Structure formats: structure tokens, C-alpha cells
Amino acid sequence: MKAILSLFLALITAVNAESPAERDARMQWFREARFGMFIHWGLYSVAAGEWDGKRYGGGVEWIQSLARIPVAEYTPLKDRFNPVKYDPDAWVRLARDAGMRYVVITSKHHDGFCLWDSKLTDWDVAASPWGKDLLKPLAEACRKYDMKFCLYHSIMDWHHPQWGNKEPWRGNSATDAPDMDAYAAYMKGQLKELLTEYGDVGILWFDGEWESAWTHERGTELDDYVRSLQPAIIVNNRVDKGRKGMEGATLGEHFRGDYGTPEQQIPANGIPGEDWESCMTMNDTWGFSAHDQNWKSSTVLIRNLIDVASKGGNYLLNIGPTPEGEIPQASVDRLGDIAKWMESNSEAIHGTTANPFPTTPWGRCTMKAVNGGTRLYLHVFDMPADRRLLLTGMRNPIRSARFLAAPQEALRVEAKSEGAAIIVDRELTDPAATVIVVEIEGRPELATPPGNP
Numbered sequence: 001m002k003a004i005l006s007l008f009l010a011l012i013t014a015v016n017a018e019s020p021a022e023r024d025a026r027m028q029w030f031r032e033a034r035f036g037m038f039i040h041w042g043l044y045s046v047a048a049g050e051w052d053g054k055r056y057g058g059g060v061e062w063i064q065s066l067a068r069i070p071v072a073e074y075t076p077l078k079d080r081f082n083p084v085k086y087d088p089d090a091w092v093r094l095a096r097d098a099g100m101r102y103v104v105i106t107s108k109h110h111d112g113f114c115l116w117d118s119k120l121t122d123w124d125v126a127a128s129p130w131g132k133d134l135l136k137p138l139a140e141a142c143r144k145y146d147m148k149f150c151l152y153h154s155i156m157d158w159h160h161p162q163w164g165n166k167e168p169w170r171g172n173s174a175t176d177a178p179d180m181d182a183y184a185a186y187m188k189g190q191l192k193e194l195l196t197e198y199g200d201v202g203i204l205w206f207d208g209e210w211e212s213a214w215t216h217e218r219g220t221e222l223d224d225y226v227r228s229l230q231p232a233i234i235v236n237n238r239v240d241k242g243r244k245g246m247e248g249a250t251l252g253e254h255f256r257g258d259y260g261t262p263e264q265q266i267p268a269n270g271i272p273g274e275d276w277e278s279c280m281t282m283n284d285t286w287g288f289s290a291h292d293q294n295w296k297s298s299t300v301l302i303r304n305l306i307d308v309a310s311k312g313g314n315y316l317l318n319i320g321p322t323p324e325g326e327i328p329q330a331s332v333d334r335l336g337d338i339a340k341w342m343e344s345n346s347e348a349i350h351g352t353t354a355n356p357f358p359t360t361p362w363g364r365c366t367m368k369a370v371n372g373g374t375r376l377y378l379h380v381f382d383m384p385a386d387r388r389l390l391l392t393g394m395r396n397p398i399r400s401a402r403f404l405a406a407p408q409e410a411l412r413v414e415a416k417s418e419g420a421a422i423i424v425d426r427e428l429t430d431p432a433a434t435v436i437v438v439e440i441e442g443r444p445e446l447a448t449p450p451g452n453p
């Protein structure tokens with residue numbers, strides 16, 4: 001009897017298991033996208049990084065925890081959340097013009113406050129002066145501009161009385177009794193609203209999985225549940241317990257999650273064998289801060305995007321709108337600069353794969369298979385003194401070399417003992433990165449580097 005039962009279970013698992021080809025098909029848009037927008041928006045935006053006259057740094061969406069604010073004192077923030085300037089159409093256009101292909105917005109962050117009118121709680125936008133769902137208009141704008149609509153959803157919840165880990169600063173009420181079965185049912189109920197009433201959702205970006213109340217078993221069950229509602233959805237690895245800290249790689253096959261999630265960092269060699277996405281801020285916080293003006297330059301952001309793509313990952317770049325629904329001007333300016341760069345260079349990012357060379361001292365390389373050959377995109381950060389861009393160890397015949405932005409002007413090529421070199425006899429004009437396209441025969445074939453067996 002037992003044997004029959006396990007055979008039956010094995011059969012069910014086999015039927016449900018996804019083949020590598022099916023998985024590739026599901027991941028395809030994500031792999032081609034390379035660039036997305038993260039949006040952290042909620043009640044913490046009202047506090048804007050300050051509480052009781054004290055300023056907090058780092059991720060100020062954590063203000064409730066940073067300032068040890070009891071739930072009863074945090075709750076009135078909802079009365080000041082009124083995004084009258086919210087313009088989802090403009091937000092999505094800003095993302096699209098910058099070359100982003102997906103938008104991930106916080107349906108619920110750690111404070112538990114929901115940006116849609118959930119039937120399962122009053123701790124949501126319906127209780128604010130705004131009073132209306134914020135997610136649906138964004139989902140609609142995404143559909144209009146062919147942008148994937150995706151959701152960040154915190155597993156950990158500082159507001160819900162049944163979440164299993166308690167913090168003394170929360171000021172728990174007498175009715176506060178941890179019950180993770182009940183909490184999991186609440187989360188599933190909410191996810192059902194989000195996954196049945198908003199059309200196709202590209203990614204479910206879970207977070208807050210690190211507390212002890214969340215287990216591998218619960219993560220597995222949640223992943224199955226989400227996939228049962230939307231089989232084509234992509235789920236990040238924070239659904240389960242297998243994330244390696246801020247480096248974000250997934251520690252082993254048996255952990256759920258379709259991709260790794262490095263946070264505020266770009267892994268030196270990507271994450272071999274795994275899909276991944278580096279999420280990063282433009283200043284030092286995810287949620288809006290009125291005082292954090294430590295903005296990265298547009299050049300740094302553009303080079304980060306290139307760096308991530310050259311290592312085979314995606315770049316999820318964050319904005320933290322104000323409680324009125326405005327995107328900080330510093331973010332708008334930077335996205336505008338990225339848009340300008342992407343206008344002439346997006347083909348060197350979208351649909352590309354990782355750099356094939358052991359070293360690229362002049363910058364970064366991405367590539368794409370085309371017409372039986374390969375198109376290499378050399379993103380030049382630093383021009384070598386001899387003005388030669390070495391393609392270390394490459395033996396393939398070269399069909400052509402040219403500036404991406406000036407295709408009619410051919411560049412000369414020189415064969416060197418260490419590999420082919422592209423001679424750049426003109427000044428580079430783009431301070432962030434000038435892209436040179438090199439068309440070669442076949443897939444890149446590299447000579448074994450000297451010293452290697």
C-alpha cells in the first residue's frame with residue numbers, strides 16, 4: 001500500500017515538474033529585460049526618514065523598527081498618506097523611456113500596510129484620505145505600455161497580530177497571539193486578491209523571509225500556491241529560506257525561487273548557473289527620505305546597469321516616491337540621463353548575455369547571437385593609452401567593428417598575439433560608456449590563456 005502511495009506521489013510530482021525547456025520559456029522575458037524599476041512606497045514615506053525630531057539613515061522604510069515605534073503610534077501615519085499627485089501613467093513612461101521592462105511595486109512592506117483595498121484587513125490604503133486602490137491604475141498603465149507589472153510582498157509583518165515573531169517595541173495588544181497557520185492563510189488570501197484581480201503579474205518579489213517563524217516548508221507551500229494561481233509567474237528566492245545573505249545566491253537545488261537576489265551589490269562574477277537580479281538604490285534608502293541626498297551619479301548608475309548585464313544579471317533600480325505621489329526630482333533626472341544613454345545603446349543591454357572574455361580592462365562586454373555569428377558590445381569605460389581594445393584570446397574571424405551610435409564609420413582591427421584588437425582612432429564622446437559593436441563569425445572561441453593547462 002505504502003509503495004503504491006509513493007509511486008502515486010512520484011507520478012504527481014513528475015507531472016507537475018517543469019522541464020528545462022518550459023522553465024526557459026517562463027524565464028525568457030526576464031532574461032531579455034535586464035532592467036527593471038523597483039518602487040518602495042507606503043506609510044514610511046510619510047515619516048520620510050525622521051521620527052520625533054531625529055533623523056534616521058539607511059533604509060528608512062524600516063523607520064518603525066529603527067525608531068522603535070509601537071503600532072498604536074505608527075497607525076496615525078495613514079491619516080497623512082494622500083497621494084494626490086500620483087500619476088501612474090507618467091511613472092510607467094519614465095521607466096519605459098529609461099529602457100526598463102518591468103516594474104516591481106510594494107503591495108505590502110514590513111509594516112504590513114497594503115497599497116490596495118484588501119478585503120482581509122483595514123490596514124490598507126482604503127483607510128487613508130486617498131481611500132482608493134493604488135495598484136490597479138499602475139497595473140493598467142503597465143499593460144498600456146507593455147511593461148511587466150510585478151509585486152514586492154513582505155512575508156514578515158510588524159502589524160499583523162498573528163505573525164510569529166514578536167518585537168517588544170511593537171506594543172503588542174492582549175489579542176496578539178502568534179499563529180503562523182492563521183497568518184499563512186491571511187497571506188494566501190491577500191495573494192489570491194492580487195493574483196486574480198490585476199491581470200498577469202510578472203514577478204512575485206517576496207522579502208522578510210529571514211525571521212524564524214518562516215520555514216522552508218511554508219516557503220515551498222507558498223511557492224506552489226502562487227504558481228497554482230498564475231503558472232507563468234516568476235518568484236524570487238526570498239520565498240524560501242535558501243538565500244545567502246545580501247549576496248543573494250540560492251543555497252542549493254531544494255530551495256524554491258526562480259532567481260537570486262543580491263542586494264545593494266553586484267556579484268564579482270555574477271551567479272554562475274543561476275538567474276539573478278541585483279536590486280539597488282539611487283541614494284541610500286529604499287523608502288522616501290527627505291534628507292538623504294547621497295545620490296549616485298548617472299554615470300555610476302549607467303555603469304552599474306552595464307556591469308550587471310555583462311555578468312548575466314538584471315538590474316532592479318529603486319525609486320522611493322513621496323506620500324503625495326511624486327518621484328524625487330533627483331531620481332527623475334537620473335532616469336532621464338539613463339533614457340538618453342539607452343536611446344542609442346539599449347540594444348547592447350536588452351536580450352544580451354554575459355561577457356565571454358577572461359578580462360576586459362577597458363570596460364565591459366555583452367553579446368548576442370545574430371546571423372550565425374555573434375555581436376559583441378564593447379562598453380568602453382577607460383580608453384587604453386595605445387587606443388587598442390584587446391579581445392583577449394579571441395580567434396574568431398571579425399566581420400566588422402563600428403561605433404553603435406555611428407554605424408557607418410568602420411573601425412580598424414589588428415591581430416595581436418594576445419588576441420584581436422580594435423583600434424579606436426577617434427575621441428569617445430560618452431562620459432558614461434561608449435559602445436563599440438564587433439561582429440564575429442560563430443560563437444566566441446578563446447585560446448587557452450597562457451599558464452592554464
Ligand code: GLC
Nearest residue numbers: 059061062207208263279286
Ligand atoms: C530588504 C529590506 C528592505 C527592502 C529590500 C529590498 O532586505 O528589508 O527594506 O525592501 O530588502 O531588497
